[in-house]
Amino acid sequence: MARTGIPDIVIGRLPLYLRSLIRLQQGGAIFTSSYELGQMLGISSAQIRKDLSLFGEFGKQGTGYNISSLTAELRRILHTDHEWPVALIGVGDLGRALAHYGGFVNRSFRITHLFDNDPAKIGQHIDGLEVLSVDLIEKTIKTANIKVAMLATPIDEAQAVADTLVRAGVEAILNYAPTVLLVPENVHVQDIDPVIHLQRMVYYLEPPA
């Protein structure tokens, strides 16, 4: 099973490897090397080889890695070798942008359910999906056996929605609210807060006059 024992920091790099491999494949390449991947990503070739070696021996000396088979291996490892249905909670501007975003489908995710608490939005259709009341989250997500959710509500509602998602059986939450969610330890959370990234960068900049 090997869901354990692999450092999380390594898991965090695998999707980047996958993204680069797909890019190389689109360029028509058949083989690549740890050196080439490293150049693309700004990572040392040794690290890439070491990361991959935790899962198996996927390369050939002298030749490198067959792109399509390494792609398949990484998809299998990451559990992205099939499509995950995703619930999106909050269809404000950001939620709508996510609902319209075409980049999920060919990368193993598909938004299948939309929820909001605004009566003016409930019942609307966005790209063919009806916006459902947040009151239906628990029942709907349980029935559909959804494990992955994106949370794009205002900050004040985020924790309560997260609690509901957890009760519904969701185990992975992509959190766009700029707050720390408290969840049981079997539930995974990743945060996306653009301001955090901006603040981190301007540390290195000269403050303007």
Place this chain on the structure above:
Amino acid sequence: MARTGIPDIVIGRLPLYLRSLIRLQQGGAIFTSSYELGQMLGISSAQIRKDLSLFGEFGKQGTGYNISSLTAELRRILHTDHEWPVALIGVGDLGRALAHYGGFVNRSFRITHLFDNDPAKIGQHIDGLEVLSVDLIEKTIKTANIKVAMLATPIDEAQAVADTLVRAGVEAILNYAPTVLLVPENVHVQDIDPVIHLQRMVYYLEPPA
């Protein structure tokens, strides 16, 4: 100056400390401790004290940290003690959502310029800002002395836009295109790709039937 010598991983935590401090302040607290901050963020108290100690002595034994003065110190350290103007390139769904997002202003950033390459969008107004042609990026950004940009174009245009931004003097790019941008080493890039985060989480999930 101390722009160097501090590990980047520490810099990455400072915005989180800042966000938690502001939350505590909104709750009416005056003092906090490394223990309390750590509990909020899932970080050890020792790490927080160590991180802060790289910049000075901000606490008092027995009492902890004065929230408003530590907030001020962190803002000063991060260069978020004034507002940074930000250029946004690409006003598709995501770009529009970012333009409408109210969370930048009270956190030291303000979108001041919008650019797109679609003639149908150029000249439109979004929240009072006119969408300008990408042809004007270099001149406009130089004149306005903008150092921070958010890149929300399609993937195929991202590198060319990044090159233009760099020529215009931009030194920090928040990149929403799912690709690695090649930039000079004085230019900082942070990537936001929701799929990367999702893929990283589902590794830990049981693949559904």
Place this chain on the structure above:
DNA sequence: TAGATTGTTAATCGATTAACAATC
């Protein structure tokens, strides 16, 4: 005062890199 909490040191832990035999 007694209790609480800092800032800092030293120890521990974990991640990255360099190097190279194996081999395609």
Place this chain on the structure above:
DNA sequence: TAGATTGTTAATCGATTAACAATC
């Protein structure tokens, strides 16, 4: 074959934690 590149080991490097004297 000769050249290239893997997988892996050991060394290095860096980050985290535990512990505690200092002191508010």
